Amino acid sequence: MxxxxxxxxxxxxAEHALRTADTLLPEWLPEGNRQGREWVARNIVRGDRRAGSFGVSLDSGRWNDFADDSxxxxxxxxxxxxxxxxxxxEAAQAIDQRLALGVFGATGAAIALPRESETERLVREARQRKDLEQRHRAVAIEAARLWEMARPADPRHPYLQAKDVAPCNLRQLRGGRLLVPLCLDGHLVNLQFIDSQGAKRFLSGGRVKGTYxxxxxxxxxxxxxVCEGWATGATLHAHTGCPVVCAMNAGNLAAVAMAMRARHGADVELVIAGDDDRQSKGNPGRTAANRAALKADALVVYPEWPANAPLELSDFNDLHLWQTRKYKEH
Known part of the structure; x- marks a missing residue:
């Protein structure tokens, strides 16, 4: 052979690892949790402050950090x-030893195994794409159902009060979770849920990349x-009166900005309102905003921090809250 x-x-x-994903992922990302068919956690590589943008599919093993294109x-x-x-x-050998698979010998030598032909690979990848498209369609239908049954968001919702923003176009489920609509080409395709503590998640299996x-x-x-989070967008909209599209995370800024440029052309002055992640390695907010501005031929702006502003502040909503509370204290 x-x-x-x-x-x-x-x-x-990788195939064997996927079968034991429920065991391996809590070991690798112990601060994460299962949300539907995904393991959602902080990205420990870039020092995430909170979970939300980094997820691993329990069905396919695909993983992605929407705040980091790479x-x-x-x-x-x-x-x-x-x-x-x-x-x-090295990673495959570590998993091989952890699961006692015996794929690699003690010296790293390989055992004889059947090969996947090029035709089989193409068929497998085509099946994966078809499955993904079907999941996206099913989630879009579920998003529309939930949106229709929800009522307009209560301005007194704890999250809205904590962020000092109006509910705008948000809706709210009977249990109190806010619904943030995510659109693609003007059509609702997914939802972000926000609970009273500010915890966020998307409909599992739904499209996120390119949505706004x-x-x-x-x-x-x-x-x-074009900005990252919804609260940042609501703050910008209230202070400027201009339309805003929220990309939901840094890794999605470029895709959304380019979509807006393609859709509206030179009729709009496109401005990327970036986060300034001053305490995160490589400042992913600025990096993503600058990249999006270059790709979409847009301007870019950041919060202007007073000299005494705390370093943990990173976006326009943070600046608004700090300035408002400071003003009230005086």
Whole structure:
């Protein structure tokens, strides 16, 4: 039998790892939790302050950090390699030892295994794409159902009061969770849930990349802001009166900005209102905002921090809250 290649062995380990994802992911990302068919956690590599943008599919092993365009992969071997800063071979060998698979010998030698043909690979990838499209369609239908049964959000909702913003176009379920609409080409395709403590999650299996939450209407020649979170967008909309689209995270800014440029052309003055993650390595908010501005031929602005502003503040809503509370104290 033909000796398998290293990529084939890595792929085999990834298949076994996926079957035990419920065991491995809590070990690798212990601060995470299961949300539907995803494991959602902080990205420990870039020092996330909170969970929300980093998720791993329990069905396919695909993982993605929507706040970092470079952080994504198709299986659990690539995930472990990313988390421990190693090559995929080293990660596959670590999983092999952890699960006692015996795929790699004591010296790293490979055992003979059946190969996946090119045709089989193409069929598998086509099936995965079809499954993903079907999940996206099913989630869009569920999002529309929940949106229709919800009522307009209560201005006294704890999250809205904590952020000092109006409910705008949000809705609220009977249990108290806020619904943030996520659109694609003007159509509702997903929802973000926000509970009274500010915890957020998307409908599991729904589309996130390229989606946005709109505030206000784009009419004629106007200025259009693109930002990360919804509360930041609500703050910008209230203070400027301009329409805003919220990309929900840094990694989605470029996709949304380019979509807005393609949709509205030169009729809008496109402005990226970036987060300033001053305490995070590499300042992912600024990095993503600058990249989005270049790709979409847009302007970019950041909060202007007074000299005594705390370093943990990072976005326009943070600045608004700090200035408001400081004013009230005096």
């Amino acid at each position: 033909t000796k398998p290649s290293i990529p084939e062995l890595i792929r085999l380990v 952080a994504h992969g198709g299986d659990l071997v690539s995930l472990l390699a990313y988390l421990q800063g190693s090559g995929q071979l 939450s709109p505030l206000g209407r784009v009419e004629g020649r106007c200025r259009l802001f």
